[in-house]
Amino acid sequence: MHHVAVIMLKVLFLGTSGSMPTIARSLPSILIKRDGEAILLDCGEGTQRQMMRCRTGINISSIFISHWHADHFLGLPGLIHTMSFLNRSDKLTVYGPRWGGVANLFALVNPQFQVDFVEVSPGDVIDHPSFSIKVFGVNHGISACGYVFEEHERPGKFDREKAQELGLNPGPLYKTLQNGAPVRVGNRIVLPEHVIGPKRLGRKIVYAGDTRPTEDVVRAAENADLLIHEATLAGELKEYADNVGHSTASEAAQIARKARVVKLILTHISSRYANATPLLEEARLIFRKTSVAEDLLQVEVPYRD
Ligand SMILES: [Zn+2]
Ligand SMILES: [Zn+2]
Numbered sequence: 283m284h285h286v287a288v289i290m291l292k293v294l295f296l297g298t299s300g301s302m303p304t305i306a307r308s309l310p311s312i313l314i315k316r317d318g319e320a321i322l323l324d325c326g327e328g329t330q331r332q333m334m335r336c337r338t339g340i341n342i343s344s345i346f347i348s349h350w351h352a353d354h355f356l357g358l359p360g361l362i363h364t365m366s367f368l369n370r371s372d373k374l375t376v377y378g379p380r381w382g383g384v385a386n387l388f389a390l391v392n393p394q395f396q397v398d399f400v401e402v403s404p405g406d407v408i409d410h411p412s413f414s415i416k417v418f419g420v421n422h423g424i425s426a427c428g429y430v431f432e433e434h435e436r437p438g439k440f441d442r443e444k445a446q447e448l449g450l451n452p453g454p455l456y457k458t459l460q461n462g463a464p465v466r467v468g469n470r471i472v473l474p475e476h477v478i479g480p481k482r483l484g485r486k487i488v489y490a491g492d493t494r495p496t497e498d499v500v501r502a503a504e505n506a507d508l509l510i511h512e513a514t515l516a517g518e519l520k521e522y523a524d525n526v527g528h529s530t531a532s533e534a535a536q537i538a539r540k541a542r543v544v545k546l547i548l549t550h551i552s553s554r555y556a557n558a559t560p561l562l563e564e565a566r567l568i569f570r571k572t573s574v575a576e577d578l579l580q581v582e583v584p585y586r587d
Pocket of ligand 1: 301353492550
């Protein structure tokens with residue numbers, strides 16, 4: 283079998299509380315780490331100290347804010363100040379839905395490096411060399427979005443047995459085929475598709491931010507390796523959840539089931555739950571592969587094949 287380099291993809295839950303922090307839970311922030319690159323999803327108050335605890339460093343290329351409720355962005359000024367204090371020279375890009383106050387937020391800190399704010403709307407795609415971030419709309423009462431992190435496709439599997447059958451021996455001809463070009467063996471031409479399977483999907487992580495359950499999240503999360511969904515409240519407070527634009531644990535689980543994701547992690551837990559076990563239990567009745575995030579939880583997202 284052709285050896286494909288394994289690239290570590292990790293999700294670090296820096297803050298897992300909703301609305302206000304508790305002793306055990308800091309405000310929302312999630313770090314995605316992939317092959318030396320790190321991006322931040324939301325940046326609640328206290329995020330930079332949580333990053334220190336996880337020893338992530340602060341060399342982050344971009345930050346994606348789901349919406350401009352204060353529990354999701356108040357960590358930005360402090361983090362940017364520290365970056366500036368440590369003489370950062372690389373540009374930082376902050377993405378988020380429309381908010382008029384962003385410029386003031388940055389001016390307040392007066393960083394000595396470039397900070398760009400890029401306004402996003404549903405359907406936007408931010409492209410990186412090895413992955414993309416897609417923006418989708420959610421239902422939270424104010425302008426709010428979720429983000430789909432998705433790696434680009436990987437090359438298909440190389441069938442060594444088939445290659446041997448066709449008279450190919452390991453060596454430079456393998457490389458040529460992997461690069462998509464045909465090779466000649468004796469008087470026969472071997473095409474890449476003779477020995478290389480179809481391209482394989484990259485890994486997909488979906489962060490829904492704050493939202494009521496909505497079909498938009500189901501569509502965005504379709505077949506994801508990991509769905510990170512808020513579960514602010516337990517099912518018995520469903521009506522209240524509806525009033526305040528949040529989801530219950532069982533509603534989040536229904537979204538995961540509909541989207542046929544591999545794994546669901548609940549976050550944005552209301553400060554009223556010192557123990558989140560009831561949330562976990564109600565969600566697992568609907569979607570078995572559920573867990574509840576805790577601060578500093580690190581999750582690896584493996585390849586499926
Ligand atoms: Zn929130
Ligand atoms: Zn909110």
